[in-house]
Amino acid sequence: MLNRRTLLAGLSASLLPFEAKAAWPERSITLLHGFAPGGGTDATSRVLAEGLSKILGQTVVVETKPGAGTTLAGAQLARSAPDGYTISLITATYGASSAFYKSLPYKPVDDLKGICQVSEAPYMFSCNADAPFKNLAELIASAKKQPDKPLTYGTPGVGSGPHLIVEQVGQLAGVKFQHIPFRGGAQAVVEVLAGRIDFMVDPPISMIEQIKAGKFRALAVTTAERFPSFPDIPTVAEAGFPGYAAPGWYSLVGPVGLPDDVVAKLNAATVTLLKDESVKERLLSLGSQAKASQPKEVIDLLASDVKRWGEVLEKAKIERI
Known part of the structure; x- marks a missing residue:
């Protein structure tokens, strides 16, 4: 027969898992x-x-x-x-x-x-402020005019989100771009500023100071709608790719x-x-x-x-x- 002490001990033990869960987080x-x-x-x-x-x-x-x-x-x-x-x-x-x-x-x-x-x-398409294209549609038109000399672009690396976004946009537009991978967005910024690559894609934080200083031109953002922090920058969808969002x-x-x-x-x-x-x-x-x-x-x-x-x-x- 169970005495009172044994019964209480059993009840306490059965409640331990519940108490441990309820206490999360304990550290x-x-x-x-x-x-x-x-x-x-x-x-x-x-x-x-x-x-x-x-x-x-x-x-x-x-x-x-x-x-x-x-x-x-x-x-x-x-x-x-x-x-x-x-x-x-x-x-x-x-x-x-x-x-x-x-x-x-x-x-x-x-x-x-x-x-x-x-x-x-958003990811942002950007180029040097002195580049001949004013928006993404013009960049693509420029690429189509010179199929034997692809426009070059920088990203944070092979297989990165920006790399695959440019590949997809190129596929949709029927053009080929030449990928120049870097170890991070900062290196791509340097190359765009120097005019050694045609454009880059990265989150805006890596290039926003250059845009504010008038050294970079933002071409498009990859969100479905214009981004609140950059209301004047059109979307990729607005550049001729309805419904596009990445x-x-x-x-x-x-x-x-x-x-x-x-x-x-x-x-x-x-x-x-x-x-x-x-x-x-x-x-x-x-x-x-x-x-x-x-x-x-x-x-x-x-x-x-x-x-x-x-x-x-x-x-x-x-x-x-």
């Missing part, structure tokens, strides 16, 4: 990303870390794991315990890289659990297996944070617009990008690595 949380310190993604991560720390009542610590098109960070996240103490900020680059790498030590979509989209940002994005994810109640708490905290006007302003200053989502939408967006860029790579006959 600091690591927010991982796949870029070098000091860039736009790092700055965005720190905005999130600061705000989520206050909302969740535990410190959120940013950890950088740059390299291999963010796939090193992706592999680290996939290996981490699904307990809510390691999450990651991924960007549209993750989707492009997932399509570009033919063999990865993890499943880029299936090994992630969506938490919340954070923001959306925005950059930032999203929070965790490893697959992350409990639904932890996902719900993280999603609610992120949605709350993104309603804060000061946070919206800080994100805009970094070139992106706050945009929250449901967890499933994060994975749907990622899967769509991987499929899209895979098709672009195949059509362009670009060899995966």
Whole structure:
């Protein structure tokens, strides 16, 4: 027969898993990303870390794991315990890289659990202010006039989002551009300024100072609509590609297996944070617009990008690595 002490002990033990879940988070949380310190993604991560720390009542610590098109960070996240103490900020680059790498030590979509989209940002086509084309339509027209001498363009690297966007626009327009990859947007800026390449594509933060100084001309943005921070810059769709949109994005994810109640708490905290006007302003200053989502939408967006860029790579006959 059970005595009172044995019964109470059994009840206490049965409640432990529930109490552990309900207590999350009980310690600091690591927010991982796949870029070098000091860039736009790092700055965005720190905005999130600061705000989520206050909302969740535990410190959120940013950890950088740059390299291999963010796939090193992706592999680290996939290996981490699904307990809510390691999450990651991924960007549209993750989707492009997932399509570009033919063999990865993890499943880029299936090994992630969506938490919340954070923001959306344009990629921007820009050229030297002295270039002969005033907009994207004129750039394409110029490229068509000289098929034997392709216009050159710079991006942050082979297989990057900007690289695949130019490939896709070229496919749609029926023209071929010559890709000049760099290790980052800053190097492409130098080459455009020097007139050694014809144009570049990157998030606006890398070139906005040159545009303000009158040294660069912005030709188009890749978002579906004109971006609030750059209302005078037309979209790619307006340049003759109706319906075209290939925005950059930032999203929070965790490893697959992350409990639904932890996902719900993280999603609610992120949605709350993104309603804060000061946070919206800080994100805009970094070139992106706050945009929250449901967890499933994060994975749907990622899967769509991987499929899209895979098709672009195949059509362009670009060899995966």
